[in-house]
Structures are given as C-alpha cells and as structure tokens.
Amino acid sequence: MNSHEFKKVFHRGNLPHLQPLGGTFFVTYNLANAIPKRILDKWKLEFELQKKAILDNSENIKEDLDKLHKRNFLERDKYLDACRNDTLCEINGELAQILVDSINFWDGNRIDLICYCIMSNHVHLVFRLLDKTETDTPKYLEDIMHSIKQFSAKKCNAILNRKGDFWQHESYDRLIRNDEELFRIVLYVLNNPVKAGLCKNPFDWKWTYLQEKFKKIML
Structure with a gap:
C-alpha cells in the first residue's frame, strides 16, 4: 500500500477515519444554524x-x-x-441551484455522482471518488467536500447578503461497503422528501437526482 491509497482524518472523536481512494461514500451536510x-x-x-x-x-x-x-x-x-426551514429550497430555487452546480462541477472529474437530494436545511449525497485527477493526483473525500461547501457557501451568502458560516463545519460521511448497502442508502436518499411529507413520489421533488444507470437497475 502506498502513501496515496488511504488518508486518515480525525473528525469522529479520537477514532481515525479512513477514506480510501475509489471508495463510494454517503455524505450528509447541513446548514450551520439548522x-x-x-x-x-x-x-x-x-x-x-x-x-x-x-x-x-x-x-x-x-x-x-x-x-x-x-x-x-x-x-x-x-x-x-x-425543521421546515426553507433556506435552501426557497420558491425561486436560486440557492438550491447553486448547490446543484457545486456538486455537478466535479461529476466526471473528481467524482462519479450517483445521487443527491437537497432538502430545506441539509443535503444527502452519494458518489464514488475517482482514483486520480486530470493532473494524476489523488482525490480525497475531505478535499471534495471542502470545495463543494466552500463554493456554495460563498455564493449563497452573497445572495442572502450575509457573512459567516453557511454550513455546519463537520459533515457526516460513511464509506459504503457493498452493492446491497449502496442500494439501501440510495433508496433512503431518494425517499427523504417523501418521508418528510414534501411529496408523494421521490421524483416529484425537484431537487433529487439519480444517475441514469441506477434508474435502470432500481426503478
């Protein structure tokens, strides 16, 4: 194993958390005031x-x-x-679209995007880390999430005419171990707005995305 295959981060108490390159992750991040x-x-x-x-x-x-x-x-x-805080999914969708753009920017470059769901105060995201960047450097989960959150925070704060933290500093992330767990988590993400009483069908929610090949398998 070389030095680029794993990277340790220490954000779960005192336990090291490994982020393998090429791993598939379930990530949830929420507003700083949520x-x-x-x-x-x-x-x-x-x-x-x-x-x-x-x-x-x-x-x-x-x-x-x-x-x-x-x-x-x-x-x-x-x-x-x-919590029905509509900051992210307000009627004109301007903030939610910024989040979509911040995620889609890395799709095919640093990540293979599988699904996401943008809720009123948090975001669920599932993707696979690609092994290398266009410059042949490793892609780590914490780097991707820092970029997504930093870009979207700056843009959203500008629209809201405010400063300070937009996102809670720490995100929840889970390494997905197998296909069974992946399908279960994808279904959880898709059904989040249904469970919250926002719609009856997952795809009635405007801010939900599922990769086409997964639609063919799961739907």
Whole structure:
C-alpha cells in the first residue's frame, strides 16, 4: 500500500477515519444554524458516553460502533427533516441551484455522482471518488467536500447578503461497503422528501437526482 491509497482524518472523536481512494461514500451536510448548539452538545455527550461504554465493555467493538454511528445519524436526520426551514429550497430555487452546480462541477472529474437530494436545511449525497485527477493526483473525500461547501457557501451568502458560516463545519460521511448497502442508502436518499411529507413520489421533488444507470437497475 502506498502513501496515496488511504488518508486518515480525525473528525469522529479520537477514532481515525479512513477514506480510501475509489471508495463510494454517503455524505450528509447541513446548514450551520439548522441544529441549535445545546442540542448538538447534548448529542455529543450522549454519543461519547455510549462510545466509552462500547470501548470498555463490547465484545464486538467495530460492529457496535458502526451501529452507534448509524443511530446518531438517523437521530440527526429525523431532527433536520422535522425543521421546515426553507433556506435552501426557497420558491425561486436560486440557492438550491447553486448547490446543484457545486456538486455537478466535479461529476466526471473528481467524482462519479450517483445521487443527491437537497432538502430545506441539509443535503444527502452519494458518489464514488475517482482514483486520480486530470493532473494524476489523488482525490480525497475531505478535499471534495471542502470545495463543494466552500463554493456554495460563498455564493449563497452573497445572495442572502450575509457573512459567516453557511454550513455546519463537520459533515457526516460513511464509506459504503457493498452493492446491497449502496442500494439501501440510495433508496433512503431518494425517499427523504417523501418521508418528510414534501411529496408523494421521490421524483416529484425537484431537487433529487439519480444517475441514469441506477434508474435502470432500481426503478
């Protein structure tokens, strides 16, 4: 294994998080003001206590930590879905279109875009990292997400005539291990606006995208 095949980032407590090149990822990022700090602090404390209990007592640490991360994500996503803050998907769609453009810019260059769903205060995104850039340099998940969030934040803040953080600094990301998990996550993303009561059919939601080859397989 050479130095470019994996990159470690340390944004999940003290546990290193590996981002393999060529990996397929499920990413969720939300507005900076979407979840109040007091709730984030509460969740963080609960998470750390549960993580410590797993590390101290579990006979299957990897599996139990994975379940903990999933529960933590679902709790956050449920909260975000319940908040009807229309900042991203306002009637004229100007902000949502900026997000679409920020994602599509890298499709075919740094990523193979599989699906996305832009909600009122958060974004779900599934893509595969391509192995190399046009300059033959590695493509890392954190670099892609930094670019997407930085570009869209600058543009959206300009439209809203404001400054400061647009996105919450940390994003949720999950390495997808196999096709079964990929299909399950794609369905979850597509059904997010349905689950939130915004439409009856996933593709009635304007800000949903699914790659054509996946439509042929899944629909």
